[in-house]
Amino acid sequence: MNFPLVRMRRLRNSSNIRQLVSETTLSISDMIQPLFVIHGENKKEEIPSMPGQYHLSIDNLVEESVKIHKLGIPAILLFGMPLTKDPRGSEALSPSGIVQQAVRALKKNVPDLCVITDICLCAYTDHGHCGIVQGNSIMNDDTLDLLRKVALSHAQAGADMVAPSDMMDGRVLAIRQILDANNFSHIPIMSYSAKYASAFYGPFRQAADSAPAFGDRSTYQANPANRREAVREAMLDLQEGADIVMVKPALAYLDVIKEIRNILFAPIAAYNVSGEYSMVKAAAMNGWLDERRVVMELLTSIKRAGADMIITYHARDVARWLKGESADEKEKKPAVKKISKNESLNFTQEGKSLPRREK
């Protein structure tokens, strides 16, 4: 069948029909908001490279997390900034480390919010690498000993899930074993399986002060040119006991998400990373892009590619948009129209339907 019997525009004619035939929905329940915690009290410092994101002391982190929970966002991903750095990233595994303290405070004050912790050393080491350094090499198996201790200390503090992002071989198995041996067999591992050696982490490294002091991460993070390699990484992680596999970054790697979705059955998380966020923010701040529509379109594309959940710095804004509020709480305008939590992507402005097309 073909034109004139077939007219694709029939199903685009009204917003109701477009919603009925929408193949992908973005919902608040898919979102994970990353947060950065620092030592001190009553601190809330905007991260210059990531407008709208903050370094928060624990008191403010708790307050922010209460809001995030009220918005209906199911989870946060926590990154800590240590007081001091050393060659082995000692604070990362200390019971009094910043993340461990923060997790205890969060579980006490916002027990129903899922707290996922990033497991890595790069923000804690003075050389900025994700593992122990000897000469110019990053030592894989020695690093595993530290990573398991970091994971155990997070679980002991009360973390609901751990997310290793270091890209050492064998880390998922090492972490699974130590968790299981310490009565944490119920704690899931979200593995940064396909983590690419990407320039899109730039703003995050400024935020976390975690850029490597020498060389780069290409001896442990994946080559952006490779897709099959990412599938192997994800398969290996699942064999080692990972519960959720991640693709990171998201937008330049949608084909990788789709490939893993086609081959494997595990839940997939996509990390819409700092550089992807800051590009949109910068353009929006210049008035070059309509931030809300661009963000909804980008995040929908990540779900369309096959991701089950999205780690994104836009999560709070998206949650407010989906609730029909303006993103900035201060400039609350009356909502144009209440839209459902599971509103599908609608390319019309603010819920208004397009002017009728001529027939």
Ligand code: PBG
């Ligand atoms: C740590 C880590 C990084 C990110 C998450 N965990 C940076 C890196 O590998 O240098 C990046 C997150 C982002 O860019 O938003 N290994």
